[in-house]
Amino acid sequence: MDITPGALLKKIDSPADLKKLSREQLHQVCTELRQYIIDVVSVHGGHFGASLGVVELSVALHFVYNTPYDQLVWDVGHQAYGHKILTGRRDIFPSNRKYKGLSGFPKRSESEYDTFGVGHSSTSISAALGMAMAAKYKGEDRKSVAVIGDGAMTAGMAFEAMNHAGVADADMLIILNDNCMSIDPNVGALKEYLTDISLSPTYNKLKDDVWKALDKLPVGKNFTKSMAHKLADGLKGAISSSANLFEALKLRYFGPIDGHNISKLVDTLEDLKKIPGPKILHIVTVKGKGYALAEKDQTKWHAPGLFDKVTGEIVKKKFETPQPPKYQDVFGHTMIELAELNPKVWGVTPAMPSGSSSL
Ligand SMILES: Cc1ncc(C[n+]2csc(CCOP(=O)(O)OP(=O)(O)O)c2C)c(N)n1
Known part of the structure; x- marks a missing residue:
């Protein structure tokens, strides 16, 4: 069966084509990308909900960053279908997970945009940190970004990597894609902590107000940049390290923001690109976003097999x-x-x- 991508998506053969579009057109690209994933996965199979949840993030990352020079690492990799489609693999995407077809996960030999081979969960921060440190020692200005889910974030390996990142002074961004789901509902103390910080309006407002005020400080003769930095560090410490786990690990923490708001994502990533050092952006998304049944029963629609995209009926293989x-x-x-x-x-x-x- 021939599946035709939407008019804009049809023209995107690489992130360079995405960058030619206006900010307004990105909304349409997201709609078409989501539809294309639904169309292809329903008849060819594969993972489903996770990629739908990061459509906006995938578009924003390739729009803002200079991939593949800037290095993007997807944790686990079952959420990387949008990334694959935007990076030259749109027309062969129906071969996903088939003999001699595309791998269902990022694979280095498949594309220069796949910086790290995955399938194994919780490795992305460590890999992106290695890339960031290599860039630093080689004097290259490339950025490195790890995208990790709240499920994968619960593993020891992710914490080992953050433990190192906080003191490595490497220029890297961790994006925590928080959808409250692993494959089954996420569990544990970290999950409860993330819910608490997402729902704490007082803490988040205070933090945003302080960062905004710091940006407006009049740096000049009597108030130097280094004084501004000292003040920023002091205030940051006062509001954050006791209250925020990531800041306590010396990662500058931003968010949480709505991971389906493409304009906000693009603005935020543009800003974060200018901030050196290790930092984390917490985004909140819905697994299965845009396909009502998948939003409702997220475990079933993690990898549902073939289905009728109109009725949602699962097609049993004969x-x-x-x-x-x-x-x-x-x-x-x-x-x-x-x-x-x-x-x-x-x-x-x-x-x-x-x-x-x-x-
Ligand atoms: C080492 C290892 N343990 C367990 C798994 C099984 N597994 C696959 S994805 C996943 C976590 C998925 O949750 P999350 O990271 O939140 O991503 P989401 O599916 O929500 O996008 C786990 C535990 C794995 N792939 N590797």
Whole structure:
């Protein structure tokens, strides 16, 4: 089946074409990109909700940054379909996850825009930090950006990388894509913390007011830049480090902002590009954004298989011969059976109980 991308998307063969568009046209590109992902995934399969949730972010990143010179790292990579489509792979996207087709994840041998091979979760900050440090030591002005979900952010490896980033003085941006979902609903203390800071209007308003006031400080003869920096650091410390986990790790924290507001995203990324050092932007998005059923049942629509995009009915694959059960079904169900027989049996899932058939 031939799937035709929208009129603007049809003309985007690389991020250079995206950069020729006006800010107003970016809204239309987002609509067309989202539709193209729905059209292709419904008939060819693949991950679904995660890429829909970062359509605006994918467009904004390639619009603002000079990719692939600036290096973009997607954590896990199941959310990188928009990135693939915008970086020269639009017409071969229907071959996604098929024999000799595109990989379902960023893959270095596939494109110079795929800076890091993934599938493994929680590696992006570490990889982007390595890239940022290499750029620093080589005297290159390239930027590096890691996009990590709130699920992937809960892993030890992400924290190891932040522990290093906070003192490395490397120019990198971490974008925390917070949709309150891992593959199943996200759990744990960090998830509760992110909800708290997202919902704390007093803290966020105070922080925004202070940053705005600092920008307006009259730097001149009697009030030098270094004095301004000292004052900024003092105020920043007073409002943040006790209240904000990331600031306590010496990452400058921005947000949370609406990750579906393309204009706000572009403005914010333009601003952050000018701020050196390690920093984190917290964006709030909806997994499955733009496809109502996927917004409603986010676990089911993480990777739903083929479906009728109008009715949302899942198309069951037809096989000529009976198929063996899936490995994860045999393993998960056996674990549950054993646990029912013996209370000493406990299972640990890779943060995805439904995907491990253990619910
Ligand atoms: C090391 C490792 N553990 C577990 C997984 C299973 N896994 C795949 S994606 C994911 C997290 C997804 O949540 P999030 O990072 O919030 O991204 P979203 O799907 O919401 O975009 C996990 C735990 C994995 N890919 N790698």
